Amino acid sequence: MKKIAILGSTGSIGTQTLEVVENQGDIEVTALAAGSNIRLLEEQIRKFRPKIACVFEEEKAKELKRSVRDLPVRVVSGMEGLIEAAVEETSEIVVTAVVGMIGIRPTIAAMEAGKDIALANKETLVTAGHIIMPLAKKMGVRILPVDSEHSAIFQCLNGENKGSVHKILLTASGGPFRGKTREELKNVKVEDALNHPNWAMGRKITIDSSTMVNKGLEVMEAKWLFDVQMDQVQVVIQPKSIIHSMVEFEDGAVMAQMGTPDMKLPIQYALYYPERRYLKGDRLDFWSIGQINFEKPDLVNFPGLKLAYEAGCAGGTLPTVFNAANEKAVAKFLNREITYLTITDMIEGAMNGHTVKENPTVEEILEAEAAAYEYIESRW
Numbered sequence: 001m002k003k004i005a006i007l008g009s010t011g012s013i014g015t016q017t018l019e020v021v022e023n024q025g026d027i028e029v030t031a032l033a034a035g036s037n038i039r040l041l042e043e044q045i046r047k048f049r050p051k052i053a054c055v056f057e058e059e060k061a062k063e064l065k066r067s068v069r070d071l072p073v074r075v076v077s078g079m080e081g082l083i084e085a086a087v088e089e090t091s092e093i094v095v096t097a098v099v100g101m102i103g104i105r106p107t108i109a110a111m112e113a114g115k116d117i118a119l120a121n122k123e124t125l126v127t128a129g130h131i132i133m134p135l136a137k138k139m140g141v142r143i144l145p146v147d148s149e150h151s152a153i154f155q156c157l158n159g160e161n162k163g164s165v166h167k168i169l170l171t172a173s174g175g176p177f178r179g180k181t182r183e184e185l186k187n188v189k190v191e192d193a194l195n196h197p198n199w200a201m202g203r204k205i206t207i208d209s210s211t212m213v214n215k216g217l218e219v220m221e222a223k224w225l226f227d228v229q230m231d232q233v234q235v236v237i238q239p240k241s242i243i244h245s246m247v248e249f250e251d252g253a254v255m256a257q258m259g260t261p262d263m264k265l266p267i268q269y270a271l272y273y274p275e276r277r278y279l280k281g282d283r284l285d286f287w288s289i290g291q292i293n294f295e296k297p298d299l300v301n302f303p304g305l306k307l308a309y310e311a312g313c314a315g316g317t318l319p320t321v322f323n324a325a326n327e328k329a330v331a332k333f334l335n336r337e338i339t340y341l342t343i344t345d346m347i348e349g350a351m352n353g354h355t356v357k358e359n360p361t362v363e364e365i366l367e368a369e370a371a372a373y374e375y376i377e378s379r380w
């Protein structure tokens with residue numbers, strides 16, 4: 001029996017991971033963690049019987065503790081509890097499916113405890129890739145990508161010599177506003193931005209897809225995961241999300257991974273790698289697809305991607321500022337406190353006001369995060 005912990009079990013990736021667990025029937029769930037959704041977490045505890053359950057919010061954890069007192073589960077809370085769930089001694093793989101930079105500390109703790117990481121939480125790698133990748137090497141643990149594009153690249157690289165990669169072709173849907181101008185984007189509503197054309201995902205990443213910030217985060221994620229330079233990662237718009245990404249090798253050969261837009265495939269691939277197992281669901285029907293189209297990204301109307309290249313090229317604390325400003329801005333947009341275009345204005349403002357610190361420690365990353373938050377709160 002494979003043993004896994006899931007951090008962020010009540011979210012989009014977390015619930016789909018549990019679907020994979022249920023479908024396969026040979027994985028034991030050792031620990032589950034959520035932010036505040038104790039109703040769903042309790043259902044998950046009753047069904048999957050983890051040894052540890054973490055609810056970040058302390059009051060909610062107390063409530064959950066009372067309602068599951070008939071079960072042999074230890075309920076914990078806060079960052080300490082999240083780390084306890086991440087290092088639960090019997091788990092082999094920790095699925096990091098929390099949203100945002102909150103994932104940094106538990107991911108590091110899990111790696112230090114010798115766990116492989118099935119990594120969905122891209123913000124951790126974007127902000128702390130220079131810590132995560134050497135730590136994985138030192139501890140001999142694997143970082144198994146869950147993000148669909150990175151899983152695609154990982155699959156394309158299977159059996160290949162990593163030194164023969166010429167460039168990575170990272171595909172993007174272009175989001176719900178592909179083809180629109182800044183003028184047309186001025187008054188878009190939260191509901192419009194949450195209407196992704198191909199994927200059903202959490203609210204934060206769905207907004208990120210609409211601004212192209214998601215693709216920017218993914219370029220930086222690819223840089224760390226596949227040990228390439230920022231300029232070796234080229235973003236290609238492929239509106240139907242059929243090609244999940246491609247790799248161009250030194251001899252000009254291009255390998256692509258395709259499939260229907262279903263996150264259960266990359267999740268299952270990460271959990272069982274290198275084994276492939278049956279996964280029920282729709283299959284691609286190329287006769288009905290007919291055409292697959294490609295476009296160049298629009299960096300003028302969607303400056304989020306341009307800013308991400310600037311952050312990733314500069315490195316140090318700048319990717320943290322890019323990411324933290326975005327997290328804060330998206331939360332404000334979802335809360336209807338700011339307009340849509342203000343999201344990238346905030347990122348740009350926070351980056352311009354920042355002095356980069358090279359090779360930051362976790363504490364310095366968290367300081368840069370706090371400074372970006374403060375900058376935004378003081379100006380907007």
Ligand SMILES: NC(=O)C1=CN([C@@H]2O[C@H](COP(=O)(O)OP(=O)(O)OC[C@H]3O[C@@H](n4cnc5c(N)ncnc54)[C@H](OP(=O)(O)O)[C@@H]3O)[C@@H](O)[C@H]2O)C=CC1
Nearest residue numbers: 008010011012013034035036037056098099120121201202
């Ligand atoms: N959804 C997708 O298809 C994809 C997602 N990703 C990445 O995966 C990550 C998760 O995304 P997604 O599943 O969409 O996000 P969701 O918003 O759907 O889920 C987030 C999860 O994190 C939990 N959480 C939030 N804050 C805390 C906290 N402080 N402590 C513990 N748990 C917390 C939430 O709990 P609660 O429900 O209680 O709030 C929830 O379980 C993100 O980094 C995203 O970029 C990458 C590729 C695809």
Ligand SMILES: CC(=O)[C@@H](O)[C@H](O)COP(=O)(O)O
Nearest residue numbers: 147148172173174175209214
């Ligand atoms: C499912 C997944 O991996 C998302 O990151 C997805 O790629 C978002 O789509 P965009 O290409 O629109 O950002």
Ligand SMILES: [Mn+2]
Nearest residue numbers: 147148149218
């Ligand atoms: Mn993705």
